[in-house]
Amino acid sequence: MTSDTPRLRADAQRNVEGIRLAALDVFRAHGLNSPLDEVARAAGVSKGTIYHRFGGRQGLIDAVVEDLVAERIKGIITEVSAIDDPVERFESYLRQIWLLQYDEPAANDVLLRALPGSAPLAALCEHANRVAGGFLGEAQATGKIRDDLTSEDVYLLIWERGIIARACDQQHREGFTRSFEHTLRGLRSGS
Amino acid sequence: MTSDTPRLRADAQRNVEGIRLAALDVFRAHGLNSPLDEVARAAGVSKGTIYHRFGGRQGLIDAVVEDLVAERIKGIITEVSAIDDPVERFESYLRQIWLLQYDEPAANDVLLRALPGSAPLAALCEHANRVAGGFLGEAQATGKIRDDLTSEDVYLLIWERGIIARACDQQHREGFTRSFEHTLRGLRSGS
């Protein structure tokens, strides 16, 4: 890690920081597709600056994704990993991810792979997916979860929930959870 | 029903018909939110004519919804009504509606109530909903379908599937059906 930054001028440095903070706010509230103008306004700069500094939405996202989303997802993974019962663990994972998707539009966008072509995002997704596959396998080993389920099915379930969450727009959390419990039940063994 | 049409000029008559046909095609293919320009192009008229004749998207939709969607939904209802087993009937209804949503973006838009303020559409939805409620009740009476389900739950399930179908964009029909079977299983009684 050489300090590959050729030394930013003081004002530029300040702006970069401000933009990152603004982006965190805006993205958290409205997802990764928020107009960059909005981020610019929140940061008190003009949108040109964002393009100049980050090269566009893609770059800006890469610059904040760690603080914005990665923590949360990793948090869920470690938290859930501590659960002993494999079935419980698997179901908990899905519930937590689903709620995350509902509560954090930005995390949802990541899980939906809404930003094709960002390495860090792809990696994050990939990781979450592998973990989910692990939980699934262990849960299936108990015989209590349908053994015709695949990792892809799990990803599909997450994708679908994400699409729904996106359309909910912070209403009906009640119905959202009620409905995913139905799906969860449908994943258990026994006709 | 007096012929309240003050007699359209021959060319106008022709255009109205052409627009209706074009709208059927376009709406069927891309949903009720297709650009009116596209309908106009398909009909070989200018978009001004549509506005003049139908008053905008709303009016155009009202003018074609019967041919476009109502038939299909009513068809499903009668077809499914013929099934004897209440559980089978209820589940079949959901499956059929879900597939309809997937296959016909226009029908989907109607079921999603995407066009607030159109009387015929609202009526159609309302009807479908009442029917679904009936099927649900009868299915629950057998004890094989969870009795904590309500009509609203059913509507929610349809709404959610509609949102998903809309995002699928004619791919992954396989996954779509696979996934709704999980949900369906989750509606059955027995933990």
Place this chain on the structure above:
DNA sequence: ATGGTTCTTGACCATGACGTCAAGTAACGC
């Protein structure tokens, strides 16, 4: 404090949608 360099700005272009209307075109009745 001044010159040279780095940074920022905001006006600008583009796209794609909605909806309107004056002016032009075409059918109809006579």
Place this chain on the structure above:
DNA sequence: GCGTTACTTGACGTCATGGTCAAGAACCAT
């Protein structure tokens, strides 16, 4: 045929987004 009236057109105005860039502002080393 021809005037009248109904009908259609397509350019125009608007809004919301993404993205660019020449020109001006800010900084920093000297």
